[in-house]
Amino acid sequence: MSDQNNADIIYTRVDEAPELASASLLPVIRTFAAAAGVTVGTRDISLAGRIIAAFPEGLTEAQRQSDDLAILGRLVKTPDANVIKLPNISASVPQLTAAVKELQSQGYDIPDYPETPQTDAEKEARKRYDAIKGSAVNPVLREGNSDRRAAVAVKNYAQSNPHSMGTWSADSKTVVSTMSSGDFRSNEKSATLTADQAGPVRIEHEAADGTVTVLKDGVEFPEGCVVDATFMSAAALSAFLEEQIAETKDAGTLFSIHLKATMMKVSDPIIFGHAVKAFLKPVFEKYGAELEAAGVNPNSGLGALLDTVKDAPKSGEILAEIDSVMKARPPMYMVNSDKGISNLHVPSDVIIDASIPALIRAGGKGWGPDGKEADANCVIPDSSYAAVYDETIRYFKETGALDPTTAGTVQNIGLMAQKAEEYGSHPTTFEIAAAGTVRMVLANGDVLHEHSVEKGDIWRSASTRKAPIEDWVQLAIDRQAAEGCEAIFWLDETRAHDAELIRYVRPILDAKGVADRFQILAPREATRATLETIRKGDTSVAVTGNVLRDYLTDLFPILELGTSAKMLSIVKLMNGGGLFETGAGGSAPKHVQQLMEENHLRWDSLGEFCALGESLKFLADVRSNPKARVLGKAVDVATQGILDNNKSPGRRVGQPDNRDSHYYFALYWAEALAAQTEDADLAAHFAPIAKALAENEETIVADFAAVQGRPADTGGYYHTDPEKTENVMRPSSALNGIIG
Numbered sequence: 001m002s003d004q005n006n007a008d009i010i011y012t013r014v015d016e017a018p019e020l021a022s023a024s025l026l027p028v029i030r031t032f033a034a035a036a037g038v039t040v041g042t043r044d045i046s047l048a049g050r051i052i053a054a055f056p057e058g059l060t061e062a063q064r065q066s067d068d069l070a071i072l073g074r075l076v077k078t079p080d081a082n083v084i085k086l087p088n089i090s091a092s093v094p095q096l097t098a099a100v101k102e103l104q105s106q107g108y109d110i111p112d113y114p115e116t117p118q119t120d121a122e123k124e125a126r127k128r129y130d131a132i133k134g135s136a137v138n139p140v141l142r143e144g145n146s147d148r149r150a151a152v153a154v155k156n157y158a159q160s161n162p163h164s165m166g167t168w169s170a171d172s173k174t175v176v177s178t179m180s181s182g183d184f185r186s187n188e189k190s191a192t193l194t195a196d197q198a199g200p201v202r203i204e205h206e207a208a209d210g211t212v213t214v215l216k217d218g219v220e221f222p223e224g225c226v227v228d229a230t231f232m233s234a235a236a237l238s239a240f241l242e243e244q245i246a247e248t249k250d251a252g253t254l255f256s257i258h259l260k261a262t263m264m265k266v267s268d269p270i271i272f273g274h275a276v277k278a279f280l281k282p283v284f285e286k287y288g289a290e291l292e293a294a295g296v297n298p299n300s301g302l303g304a305l306l307d308t309v310k311d312a313p314k315s316g317e318i319l320a321e322i323d324s325v326m327k328a329r330p331p332m333y334m335v336n337s338d339k340g341i342s343n344l345h346v347p348s349d350v351i352i353d354a355s356i357p358a359l360i361r362a363g364g365k366g367w368g369p370d371g372k373e374a375d376a377n378c379v380i381p382d383s384s385y386a387a388v389y390d391e392t393i394r395y396f397k398e399t400g401a402l403d404p405t406t407a408g409t410v411q412n413i414g415l416m417a418q419k420a421e422e423y424g425s426h427p428t429t430f431e432i433a434a435a436g437t438v439r440m441v442l443a444n445g446d447v448l449h450e451h452s453v454e455k456g457d458i459w460r461s462a463s464t465r466k467a468p469i470e471d472w473v474q475l476a477i478d479r480q481a482a483e484g485c486e487a488i489f490w491l492d493e494t495r496a497h498d499a500e501l502i503r504y505v506r507p508i509l510d511a512k513g514v515a516d517r518f519q520i521l522a523p524r525e526a527t528r529a530t531l532e533t534i535r536k537g538d539t540s541v542a543v544t545g546n547v548l549r550d551y552l553t554d555l556f557p558i559l560e561l562g563t564s565a566k567m568l569s570i571v572k573l574m575n576g577g578g579l580f581e582t583g584a585g586g587s588a589p590k591h592v593q594q595l596m597e598e599n600h601l602r603w604d605s606l607g608e609f610c611a612l613g614e615s616l617k618f619l620a621d622v623r624s625n626p627k628a629r630v631l632g633k634a635v636d637v638a639t640q641g642i643l644d645n646n647k648s649p650g651r652r653v654g655q656p657d658n659r660d661s662h663y664y665f666a667l668y669w670a671e672a673l674a675a676q677t678e679d680a681d682l683a684a685h686f687a688p689i690a691k692a693l694a695e696n697e698e699t700i701v702a703d704f705a706a707v708q709g710r711p712a713d714t715g716g717y718y719h720t721d722p723e724k725t726e727n728v729m730r731p732s733s734a735l736n737g738i739i740g
């Protein structure tokens, strides 16, 4: 439930590990902030919360929730916004259906997710679920461009306390494989709209027999908007996947496919489904009709397929066939080899931004079905950005792994505002029903883009508005000026969309007289140049579009810091507010599993600490609240204390965990507040708190240690019980007595 709706700072309620961590950290933040008259409210953007808000009809008054995402969506368009955004689940269909089941089991009368909606009620339910699916939160909240980097203290800490890195050898068989034609990159067309062309656009499909179907009408594109259209050929994709399965088998590596089925919620589940069909091709050839009759949707993955087949007629026969096909295939890269969960089981288990960097950090190794590490063929069907990973892998094979003790750092300025580029394209992405032509028709009747398509092709249009582009270039100029270092626009002049962006970037750089401080390089060349720069210990600012923002802000932090959870992640909202994201990663489902099994939470809240400090300092600026600045500066001291004293959570049961790190954060924060001299009232207020926290260290740490090693019950996975979660996450009465 939401509370304190007009609070100074909104702290988001999310899912999985960060939500568990919040149960312990948020009380500390609220208590400390209150001393400076700063209120911290919450808004629920969790998957379960969004489902509850979408289906009030069958719920009791007590069960209902407000549509907090919509409320936040309005807030971030105002100068008043000050939001701390933790990572939330971007749900694939299997995650969505699991959350629905859990809520139903808790007595929430909400409809099932209709896989093939028939009745009007089912169609309505499907429409609402489709709005919840995938990356449904970030695009709404990100009304600004992205500034992600490691705080200096965090980077220094990583250099003196390096994480483990796998070794890279020149004979590693790990490769990236991508399409050379028929993909989104190859078919892309792009144009920047003139004043005459601006206005509502119609997207239509004309079948071979002349039947015209309107796919989408009235999509508003203003003047200066860069509008792209492209498609992925289903035939080319299938041929490519079959070829890759065969090549992987020949090479003796693991087959892996890396997609973004969450943010690219229409296109990438379909591509994933093609991979499932290609891997099990003989099964689909033999039992296609039975699988369809049973309601199998390959886009939901092998896990769902196996579940559905279990209850189908001929299940024994089909399962035996699946088994024999799998044996003939190359071994698969596994998500969890102990539990037999493969890359193809769930579309959201292997997400490219985090999955490839983890493999690169490990020296190009993935886990095989036998539970052993092996080289892998990393299949990335679309070639738009695959070169980044390909070049990184080639570079490490040539030069060996990066050394985190000496490596410099890559900062990112990402073009993200107002659903920029591919990540905003799902409302204008379509799986083509019949061979023909897809056109984008402007208000004046002109055809902007046109493609010949076949049945099953995935056609999409993406757009990027002028104001966000200009804001992004300015942010890059400011960041480069602040760092005085290398800065590269990762744009490929031979790619249609990038060529349009370059037409914006060059004149702005010239007009500001800073063109000599920037390079414009295609992703492959930019990757090589950047790796060479950080190898020397220097800093590089990567100025990128939205997809590379996502990819690079996991890739480089994971190599430099071991994880992207420690990143500072600021979104300067276009209308003046601030959105402070915590880290650059996700909600870490594996961490929840560990907590449930052995009551150890290895989630590191460093991202939250960094975001909190920024949020408080921002509040101080916009509200002229000097006490908030004192609080914010003390947060920075506390964060430094966590690093200096090695108080981040350990990975294994028995080691100090997330709860311990919050205690030390509170201790250092209180000590810093007590010690500062800018605000005597705050110092006096926090002196006894700091003293009590210090004096009770032994008891508090013992309270935490005592609960580990046994299963923990939070009353749910997607929709936890607040009281049970509080019991699990705040087990120290000594600490609770001080924090309140």
Ligand SMILES: NC(=O)C1=CN([C@@H]2O[C@H](COP(=O)(O)OP(=O)(O)OC[C@H]3O[C@@H](n4cnc5c(N)ncnc54)[C@H](OP(=O)(O)O)[C@@H]3O)[C@@H](O)[C@H]2O)C=CC1
Pocket (backbone or CB within 6 Å): 086, 087, 088, 089, 090, 091, 138, 262, 348, 349, 350, 351, 354, 355, 563, 564, 565, 583, 584, 585, 586, 587, 588, 589, 590, 591, 602, 603, 604, 605, 607
């Ligand atoms: N901003 C957002 O809202 C984002 C949301 N997501 C969502 O998160 C979910 C999981 O995505 P996934 O791709 O697995 O990526 P995650 O970033 O959640 O997990 C990858 C791994 O990174 C490590 N990790 C991440 N955060 C932390 C942290 N704070 N402390 C310590 N380790 C951390 C963990 O490694 P280890 O297990 O080795 O400890 C974890 O297993 C999905 O539902 C996805 O949609 C993903 C990215 C961003």
Ligand SMILES: O=C(O)CCC(=O)C(=O)O
Pocket (backbone or CB within 6 Å): 090, 134, 135, 136, 138, 139, 262, 263, 353, 549, 550, 553, 584, 585
């Ligand atoms: O919105 C999402 O699904 C993921 C976001 C993400 O990975 C990122 O912003 O780095």
Ligand SMILES: [Mg+2]
Pocket (backbone or CB within 6 Å): 353, 354, 550, 551, 554, 584, 585
């Ligand atoms: Mg990401």
